[in-house]
Amino acid sequence: MTTTIFKPxxxxxxxxxxxQDSVRxxxxxxxxxxxxxxxGVGAIFDDAQKPxxxxxxxxxxxxxxDRTGTIDFNNLEAGRT
Numbered sequence: 001m002t003t004t005i006f007k008p009x010x011x012x013x014x015x016x017x018x019x020q021d022s023v024r025x026x027x028x029x030x031x032x033x034x035x036x037x038x039x040g041v042g043a044i045f046d047d048a049q050k051p052x053x054x055x056x057x058x059x060x061x062x063x064x065x066d067r068t069g070t071i072d073f074n075n076l077e078a079g080r081t
Contacts, residue, residue: 038067043055
């Protein structure tokens with residue numbers, strides 16, 4: 001049996017601010033014990049469902065904001081997955 005600490009967001013991902021070459025994505029994680037930190041992981045995937053190199057990022061889901069957080073992806077190219 002494989003156990004993972006990763007859980008899907010309880011809400012989101014939601015697209016926030018966008019420009020021609022950037023996007024901000026918002027998510028809300030699951031509530032956990034207040035002593036634990038909650039970290040989000042985001043990446044951009046290609047058509048084969050594999051993460052694009054160097055696109056993976058970690059970001060904090062703030063307890064003070066109901067375990068919500070945002071992640072920014074910059075230097076995106078139009079028409080590319």
